[in-house]
Amino acid sequence: MDETLAASTPQPAATDGAMPASGLHGLTFSKGHGTGNDFVLIADPEDAHQISPEQVVVLCDRHRGIGGDGLIRAVPSRFLPEGRLLLEADPAAEWFMDYRNGDGSLSEMCGNGVRVFVHFLLEQGLASLEAGESLTIGTRGGIKKIVRTAEGYAVDMGPWEFIFPKDATSKAMDSLVSADGLEVARPGLSVSMGNPHTVVALAELSELNSTQLFKAPVVDPKPVNGTNVEFVVPAEPLVHDGIGNITMRVHERGVGETQSCGTGACAAAVAIRHWAGEGAPDTWRVSVPGGVVGVRFFRGETGKEHVELSGPAVIVATGSLS
C-alpha cells in the first residue's frame, strides 16, 4: 500500500475487536435495562472474573460488543474488601453490585442499575424476594434495600446531600454550566446521591430538546470527582394530584447521553423540590427519554431524609461470549 495512504488509513485501536475480552471466552452474560439505561450483567459467584476496564469498554461497545451504558458484575460481598465492610454492618448484604461505566470507570452508585441487578439475581435464582419483603444488597455507595412494586422495584437510595456545603434553606447555586445548543451558561446545583450530579433548570421543553448532550457539558467549578449533568424542565403546573412532574435529559459521567439515569432523577427531584420551597410535594414523577421513574422522599432508618427510586427492570437476553 502507498505509504501516505497507509498512514491516513484508520488503524484498529489497542482495545478494538475481541482480543482484550478473550480471557472471558464462554462466560455467560445477560443484557438488561431500566427505562432504557442498559447494562451487560455477569454473575460471578466465585469471584473468578476480574473484568478489566479495557474489557468493559469492549463488552459495552454498541458496534463491536454486546452494547451497554455500563457493566454490572454480581459478586458475593465477602470477596471484596468494600463488601466485607458492608457485611459487618448488615450480614444480609450477601450480593455486591460491582458497577462500571461504559468507559471502564467505577461509579459509587447506579439507581437504574440496582433494579436491573436485583431482577437479574432473581431471574438467575441467586436470590429470592417475597412480596412484602426487602432484599439487601451491597454497592460502593453503601447498603441498599429493595422491594417489589407493581411496575418493578423500589430502592431506598439513602440520604441525599449538597456537594458544595450550604445552609439547607440557601438558594445559592454552585456552578455555571454550558452545553452546545444553550445560548448562555446556566446556574447548576450539585447534589450527591452517593455519586455526583449537577442539576440545571431550563424553562422550556424546546430548550431541553435543542441542548446537545453528545459532548460533556462544562461545569465550573466542577465537583472534585467529576459529575453527571441533568437538564430539567418543571411541568406547568409543577404539581398535579399531589405529585411533582419534571422532564429530564442527562449526560452521564463515563458514558455520554443516556436514555435514563436513576440517581440523576433523584438529584433532579431534590433540586427542583429545593427550589420550589415550602409546600413542595414529597412524590415526583420524572420523565426521561426512556420512560418514567418515580422519586419519593421519606424519613429513613438513619433519621435523615431518604430518597426512594422506583421503576421497571427488564432482562432482554442471555448468551455466552465467543
Ligand SMILES: N[C@@H](CCC[C@H](N)C(=O)O)C(=O)O
Ligand atoms: N445510570 C446510572 C448512573 C451510573 C453512574 C454514573 N454514570 C456515574 O458515573 O456516577 C443511574 O441510573 O443512576
